[in-house]
Amino acid sequence: MMRDERLEIHSLARSVRSENEPFISGLQRQLTRTGSQASDPMTIDQFDTIVLGAGAMGSAAAYHLARDGQRVLLLEQFEIAHTRGSSHGESRIFRYAYPNAAYARLAIQTKPLWRALEADAGEQLLRDTGGLDLGEGRAGQVKVSAVAAALESIGGSWERLDCAALARRFPQWRVSEETIAVYSPDxxxxxxTRCVQVMATRAAAHGATIHDRETARQILPDAGSVEIVTDKDRYRARRLVVTAGPWSRQLLRDVGLELPLRVSQEQTVYFRPRANPDAFVPGRFTIWIHHREPNVYGFPIVGAPGVKLGFHRDERYIDIADYTREPRPEVVARLQAYLEQYLPDVAGEAFDPTTCLYTNTPDDDFIVATVPDLPHIAIGVGFSGHGFKFAIGIGRALADLVEHGETEMEIDHLGVDRFRGVETA
Ligand SMILES: Cc1cc2nc3c(=O)[nH]c(=O)nc-3n(C[C@H](O)[C@H](O)[C@H](O)COP(=O)(O)OP(=O)(O)OC[C@H]3O[C@@H](n4cnc5c(N)ncnc54)[C@H](O)[C@@H]3O)c2cc1C
Incomplete structure (x- = not known):
């Protein structure tokens, strides 16, 4: 397809969307395909950058690339904002509070990018609630102390709460006397789900082409460009961003990477408070991370009439081909027991158990880097169950890497070289 033809299509799609077309860019997709297929059924299309995978990370990368004026193709094997990957649901925690100050700095860089996206989209996506890190047992206390030290080192706000102070400030909690907590307002x-929809919609509004329900089968890289073979077509671009989440490992073999990524099936559950529901709304209750074995995280009541919580990495590793999305009743029972002990007013009826996938690296740190010897290909994978909060910042970093070869985002600790020679299972 010629450049002028594409511009025409984009401006037509844009004018339709501005009259409140539903967010899936069906018309744009149809027009793009019709245009290309009219010239050749096996079209080799030309883009500046192809983004492979439209979860949180790929949608964010496509958004920034399109805003930067690039001709972008965003490929997604399912529908945009589907529920088979890692980025769906009502809520994800945003926080500066990390034991590793590099992530705290990355979170600080990322927050204004969420606010800028909100301004671009004209809607709120990030709601401030404050957060608690609770530490129980020796290991938990060490983690919470590390969170406090990291927040201190970046000049963040935080307060240390001992058991008595926690009981005064957040009487919803029943914790042991040995528990320490750090409160962070940030x-x-x-x-x-809404973030993914908005990033994809705004990427399209800024000119990106989105092909959903189209699976990339093969990456054919060469020195200065790349060709993607899908189940429907072939596309050529100068650059590639791979953000394929749990499906990444297989695809990345095409660019010479064998990464030690392991996929785990995780689960969240909502509980309807059986007493004092008003005590669990934002303003009175916060997001939390409970450092214990296994870690538990949770949310105040937002988006559904209950408190949502889950175990962080419940050690159920799977082959992505076997993923059924079937929730496990046993997890619901264990979370209910947790609530009976620590937040008894919440331990009412359980509803909406939902599965979701982590793509884990051996050290739990992400991989956000260019591919060795292929600087026009960047990868954002292995988000190990804590990537969403950074998505709009990771998208910025991936766009920078393929456009300029470097980024100001804090990603030095996320290189791919640290896995050179690491055994893969
Ligand atoms: C239960 C749960 C709770 C979480 N809670 C938090 C939290 O509170 N805070 C936080 O920061 N993070 C949290 N996370 C982690 C966060 O959600 C993930 O790190 C993030 O969503 C990963 O996004 P992704 O884009 O890498 O992966 P995905 O969302 O899986 O996206 C990858 C996409 O690539 C597509 N794709 C793959 N292969 C192909 C192909 N061949 N062709 C075309 N498309 C392809 C897939 O269909 C998919 O849409 C949580 C995760 C889970 C599962």
Whole structure:
């Protein structure tokens, strides 16, 4: 397809969307395909950058690339904002509070990018709630102390609460006397599915082409460009961003990477408070991370009439081909027991158990880097169950890497070289 033809299509799609077309860019997709297929059924299309995978990370990368004026193709095997990957649901935690100051700095860089996206989209996506890190047992206390030290090192706000102070400030909690807590005001809740929808919609509004329900089968890289073979077509671009989440490992073999990524099936559950529901709304209750074995995280009541919580990495590793999305009743029972102990007023009826996938690296740190010897290909994978809060910042970093070869985002600790020679299972 010629450049002028594409521009015409984009401006037509844009004018239709501005009259409140539903967010899936069906018309744009149809027009793009019709245009290309009219010239050749096996079209080799030309883009500046192809983004492979439209979860949180790929949608964010496509958004920034399109805003930067690039001709972008965003490929997604399912529909945009589907529920088979890692980025769906009502809520994800945003926080500065990390034991590793590099992530705290990345979160500080990322927050204004969420606010800028909100301004671009004209809607709120990140709601401030404040957050608690609770530490129980020796290991938990060490983690919470590390969170406090990291917040201190970046000049963040935080307060240390001992058991008595916690009981005064947040009487909803029943914790042991040995528990220590850190309160951070810089925490909140991102509307997860909505964020993905908004990033994809705004990417399209800024000119990106989105092909959903199209699966990339093969990456054919060469020195200065790349060709993607899908189940429907072939596309050529100068650059590639791979953000394929749990499906990344297989695809990345095409660019010479064998990464030690392991996929785990995780689960969240809502509980309807059986007493004092008003005590669990934002303003009175916060997001939390409970450092214990296994860690538990949770949310105040937002988006659904209950408190949502889950175990962080419940050690159920799977082959992505076997993923059924079937929730496990046993997890609901264990979370209910947790609530009976720590937040008894919440331990009412359980509803909406939902599965979701983590793509884990051996050290739990992400991989956000260019591919060795292929600087026009960047990868954003292995988000190990804590990536969403950074998505709009990771998208910025991936766009920078393929456009300029470097970024100001804090990603030095996220290189791919640290896995050179690491055994893969
Ligand atoms: C239960 C749960 C709770 C979480 N809570 C938090 C939290 O509170 N805070 C936080 O920061 N993070 C949290 N996370 C982690 C966060 O959600 C993930 O790190 C993030 O969503 C990962 O996004 P992604 O884009 O890498 O992956 P995905 O969302 O899986 O996206 C990858 C996309 O690539 C597509 N794709 C793959 N292969 C192909 C192909 N061949 N062709 C075309 N498309 C392809 C897939 O269909 C998919 O849409 C949580 C995760 C889970 C599961």
């Amino acid at each position: 925490a909140g809740v991102l509307s997860a």
